[in-house]
Amino acid sequence: xxxxxxxxxxxxxxxxxxxxxxxxxxxxxxxxxxxxxxxxxxxxxxxxxxxxxxxxxxxxxxxxxxxxxxxxxxxxxxxxxxxxxxxxxxxxxxxxxxxxxxxxxxxxxxxxxxxxxxxxxxxxxxxxxxxxxxxxxxxxxxxxxxxxxxxxxxxxxxxxxxxxxxxxxxxxxxxxxxxxxxxxxxxxxxxxxxxxxxxxxxxxxxxxxxxxxxxxxxxxxxxxxxxxxxxxxxxxxxxxxxxxxxxxxxxxxxxxxxxxxxxxxxxxxxxxxxxxxxxxxxxxxxxxxxxxxxxxxxxxxxxxxxxxxxxxxxxxxxxxxxxxxxxxxxxxxxxxxxxxxxxxxxxxxxxxxxxxxxxxxxxxxxxxxxxxxxxxxxxxxxxxxxxxxxxxxxxxxxxxxxxxxxxxxxxxxxxxxxxxxxxxxxxxxxxxxxxxxxxxxxxxxxxxxxxxxxxxxxxxxxxxxxxxxxxxxxxxxxxxxxxxxxxxxxxxxxxxx
Numbered sequence: 001x002x003x004x005x006x007x008x009x010x011x012x013x014x015x016x017x018x019x020x021x022x023x024x025x026x027x028x029x030x031x032x033x034x035x036x037x038x039x040x041x042x043x044x045x046x047x048x049x050x051x052x053x054x055x056x057x058x059x060x061x062x063x064x065x066x067x068x069x070x071x072x073x074x075x076x077x078x079x080x081x082x083x084x085x086x087x088x089x090x091x092x093x094x095x096x097x098x099x100x101x102x103x104x105x106x107x108x109x110x111x112x113x114x115x116x117x118x119x120x121x122x123x124x125x126x127x128x129x130x131x132x133x134x135x136x137x138x139x140x141x142x143x144x145x146x147x148x149x150x151x152x153x154x155x156x157x158x159x160x161x162x163x164x165x166x167x168x169x170x171x172x173x174x175x176x177x178x179x180x181x182x183x184x185x186x187x188x189x190x191x192x193x194x195x196x197x198x199x200x201x202x203x204x205x206x207x208x209x210x211x212x213x214x215x216x217x218x219x220x221x222x223x224x225x226x227x228x229x230x231x232x233x234x235x236x237x238x239x240x241x242x243x244x245x246x247x248x249x250x251x252x253x254x255x256x257x258x259x260x261x262x263x264x265x266x267x268x269x270x271x272x273x274x275x276x277x278x279x280x281x282x283x284x285x286x287x288x289x290x291x292x293x294x295x296x297x298x299x300x301x302x303x304x305x306x307x308x309x310x311x312x313x314x315x316x317x318x319x320x321x322x323x324x325x326x327x328x329x330x331x332x333x334x335x336x337x338x339x340x341x342x343x344x345x346x347x348x349x350x351x352x353x354x355x356x357x358x359x360x361x362x363x364x365x366x367x368x369x370x371x372x373x374x375x376x377x378x379x380x381x382x383x384x385x386x387x388x389x390x391x392x393x394x395x396x397x398x399x400x401x402x403x404x405x406x407x408x409x410x411x412x413x414x415x416x417x418x419x420x421x422x423x424x425x426x427x428x429x430x431x432x433x434x435x436x437x438x439x440x441x442x443x444x445x446x447x448x449x450x451x452x453x454x455x456x457x458x459x460x461x462x463x464x465x466x467x468x469x470x471x472x473x474x475x476x477x478x479x480x481x482x483x484x485x486x487x488x489x490x491x492x493x494x495x496x497x
Contacts, residue, residue, distance in 0.1 A: 001152070002137060002140070002141040002148060002152060003141060005137065005152060005155065005156060006134070006137060006138055006141065009130070009134050009137075009155065009159070010134075012159075013028075016127075023096075023097070023100045026096060026100075027093060027096070027097065027120075027124045028124070030089065030092055030093040030096060030124075031089070031093060031124045031125060031127065031128035031131070032128065032131060033089055033092065034085070034086055034088075034089020034090060034092070034093065034125055034128055035089070035128050035131060035132060035237075037085035037086070037088050037089045038081075038082045038085035038086045038089065038237055038241070038244075039082075039085070039233070039234075039237050040085060041081035041082065041084050041085030041088075042077075042078045042079075042081035042082040042085060042233040042236055042237050043078075043081070043229075043230055043233045044081060045077035045078060045080060045081030045233075046074050046077050046078045046081070046229030046230065046232060046233045047226055047229055047230070048077075049073060049074060049077050049225075049229060050074075050222050050225035050226040050228070050229040051222045051225075051226070052222075053073065053222065053225050053271070054221040054222050054225070054312075054313065056268070056271070056272050057271045057272060057278070058271075058274055058278065058317065059278035059279070059313050060221035060222065060224065060225070060311075060312040060313030060314075061209050061224055061225065061278065061311065061312055061313060062271040062276070062278040063206065063228075063271070063278070064206060064207075064209055064210060064278055064279060064283055064285075064311075065276075065277060065278060065279050065280040065282070065283040066276050067202065067203060067206045069267050069270070069271065069276065070202065070206065070228065070232060071263070071267075072263045072264050072266060072267025072268070073264065073267045073268065073271070074228060074229045074232040074233075075232055075236065075263075076260040076261070076263045076264035076267070077229075077264060078229070078232050078233040078235075078236040078237075079236055079240065079260050080257065080260050080261070080264075081233070082233070082236050082237050082240065082241075082244055083244055083247060083256075083257070086125065086241075086244050086245070086248070087248060089125065090121055090122070090125050090248055093121040093124055093125065094117050094118050094121040095117075097117040097120050097121055097124075098113055098114055098117035116174055116175065119174075119175040119176065119177060120175045122175075122177075122178060122245060122248065122249055123166065123175055123178070125245050125248075126162065126166075126178060126242060126245045127162065128241075129158060129241035129242050129245070130155060130158065130159055132237070132238055132241065133151050133154045133155035133238070134155055136151040136238075137151040137152055137155055147197070150190075150193070150194045150197065153189060153190045153193050153194065154190045154194070154238070154239070157185070157186055157187075157188075157189045157190050158186035158187070158190075158242055160185075161182050161185035161186040162182060162186070164185075165179055165181060165182045165185070166178060166179065166182055177249065178245070178246065178249065180246070183242055183243065183246055186242050187242060187243070190239070191239075194239075198235055198239070201231075202231070202232070202235075205227070205228060205231060206228065207283075209224045209228070209311065209312065210283070210284070210285060210286050210310070210311045211286050211310045211311070211497065212224050212310065212311070212312065213309070213310045213311065213312055214310070214340050215340040215341045215342065215343065216308040216309060216310070216342050216343065216344050216345055217330060217334075217342065217343025217344025217345070218341065218343055219312075221312045221313055221314075222312075223312070224312045225312075277493070278493075279493035279494075280493055281492050281493065284492075284493050284494055284495040285309060285311045285318075285493055285494050285495070286309060286310045286311050286494075286495060286497035287307060287308075287309050287311075287315075287318065287490065287494045287495065287496060287497060288306075288307070288308050288309065288310070288496070288497055289305065289306075289307050289483050289486050289487050289490075289496065290305070290306050290307075290308075290483070291303070291304075291305050291306075291352060291355060291356070291480040291482060291483040292304055292305070292306050292335065293356055293361060294335075295361050295362075301358070301361060303352045303353055303356065304347045304348050304349065304352050305324075305347065305348045305352050305480075305482045305483050305486055306335060306342060306345050306346070306347050307319070307322070307326060307345060307346040307347075307486065308342045308344070308345035308346070309345075310497055314328065314344070315328050315345070315346050316328060317491075318346075318490070318491060318494060319346045321489070321490075321491045322486055322489045322490065322491075323489065324348060324482075324485060324486055324489065325348050325349055326346040326347065326348060326486075327346060327347060327348075328344075328345065328346040329344070330343055330344050332347060336471060337391075337473055338391040338392070338393045338428065338471045338472070338473040339391050339428060339430075339473070348482060348486075352480070352482040354480060354481045354482060355478065355479075355480020355481050355482065355483070356476075356480060359385070360385050360386050360476070361385065362382070362383060362384045362385050362387065362390070362472060362474045363381075363382075363383045363385075364380060364381075364382055364470060364472060365380065365381045365383075366378060366379075366380055367379045367380060367381050367442075376446070376447035377444065377445065377446055377447070378444075378445045378447065379442065379443070379444050379445075380442075380443040380444075380445065380470070381407060381440065381441070381442055381443070382407075382440070382441045382442075382443055382472065383407075383439060383440050383441075384439045384440075384441075384472075384474050385439060385474070386439075386476055387439070387474035387475060387476050388431075388432070388433040388434065388435070388437045388439065389431065389432045389433070389474070389475040389477075390431050390472065390473060390474040390475065391428060391429065391430050391431075391472070391473045392428070392429040392431075392443075392470065392471070392472050393426045393427070393428050393429075393470065393471035393472075394426065394427045394428075394429070394445070394469075394470060395425060395426060395467065395468060395469050395470070396420075396422040396425055396426065396427050397425045397448075397467070398447060398448060398467065398469060399445045399446065399447060399448060399469070400446055400447070400448035400449075401416050401417065401420065401446040402414070402416070402420075402427075402443060402444060402445050402446060403415060403416045403443070403444040403446075404429065404441060404442070404443055404444075405441065405442040405443075405444075406438045406440075406441065406442075407438060407440030407441050407442050408438055408440060409438070410442075413441075414429070416444075416446065426471070443470075445469075
């Protein structure tokens with residue numbers, strides 16, 4: 001079915017261009033340019049709102065608890081941008097058709113050519129909407145996308161309505177204004193079929209924003225807004241294309257534009273003033289409260305409680321509500337949790353000594369080191385102490401292979417050889433055991449030849465000492481008194497993640 005519709009659509013487009021001649025080719029090109037301008041302007045408007053919104057609102061994503069705000073914050077700018085882009089393309093197409101009519105239809109009075117060119121341009125712009133869904137239908141058919149039926153509906157229904165109610169069988173016939181009934185017939189079936197799907201997709205996208213940040217502080221706060229804004233622009237350009245065509249030919253352009261501006265201004269005012277809270281008890285912000293004991297280096301371990309969030313935005317309001325001497329920002333440097341990092345978050349003073357003992361800190365010791373040999377090998381013992389859930393990062397820029405064994409039984413857990421992948425040059429081992437799982441391990445590292453060759457000069461040796469070889473994080477399922485105090489004071493709009 002999909003292939004048949006694609007073939008028939010291409011045949012109809014070829015016949016339409018053939019009847020119109022060379023001016024038809026140019027008209028199709030200008031119509032496609034109108035599509036590009038519509039998308040460009042719509043995405044530009046929503047992108048500008050997405051970037052500015054975190055600076056104006058009390059939250060980077062102020063619409064999470066009330067997704068209906070998306071209609072005003074992103075839907076209205078997307079609609080205005082699409083309207084402007086399509087109008088520019090319409091003017092360019094109308095100007096070309098008016099000039100071409102002076103040579104092709106000289107029998108028309110000069111005063112009438114402009115009106116005829118405008119009507120013909122409106123029809124070409126209306127048909128340009130078919131191109132969008134035809135391209136999506138081709139892509140969905142080639143890659144066997146399950147939702148290709150949506151593109152099929154949005155292509156067939158408007159095309160059928162246009163062919164039944166608006167098509168001119170002869171290029172000599174003068175075009176007539178588009179009928180309102182054509183718009184109603186075109187959009188009724190597609191909206192009934194896909195409106196629920198698009199609403200659920202938008203809701204799922206907004207709901208995922210509360211856990212969209214994997215490493216806090218590594219991405220701009222506006223990145224989540226940008227994803228939502230671009231998605232809304234795509235929906236507007238695809239689903240409201242034919243409606244935009246009728247806005248141009250109606251007498252309500254000013255009313256429509258002012259209504260969109262008023263909707264955007266009202267939504268923005270509600271967000272800036274805080275009348276609509278960004279989070280609630282039902283739609284809460286995901287927050288992590290972790291008691292960190294950092295034993296990096298040979299000095300005294302640093303102990304503090306860190307609070308960070310997987311939801312975009314700062315934690316100023318939360319830190320003021322909690323108190324406990326929390327200081328938020330990026331000034332204290334990055335905290336490496338092996339599987340992710342925290343560049344932005346809140347920390348207590350480094351005096352959270354309660355809840356842990358020095359004897360519980362895991363250790364990494366070098367048992368044997370033969371790096372100067374041709375095949376460099378280093379044997380390391382790892383003791384995770386009270387932790388049975390840990391993460392170990394191995395720098396594959398220096399190591400080409402490794403073997404992991406149980407330190408007590410000698411059982412080989414990870415053999416040498418095989419395909420050991422890495423992300424950003426690091427291979428991550430994740431271990432999670434039960435109550436009787438081992439806590440001591442033997443790790444054999446096989447150095448890469450390039451790493452071994454760099455160890456001849458003193459300067460290279462000093463540089464290599466700055467490179468981390470292993471990164472270890474151990475998790476202990478225990479709630480320390482400092483962390484417990486902070487958790488008890490979390491605001492109602494926060495939930496532990």
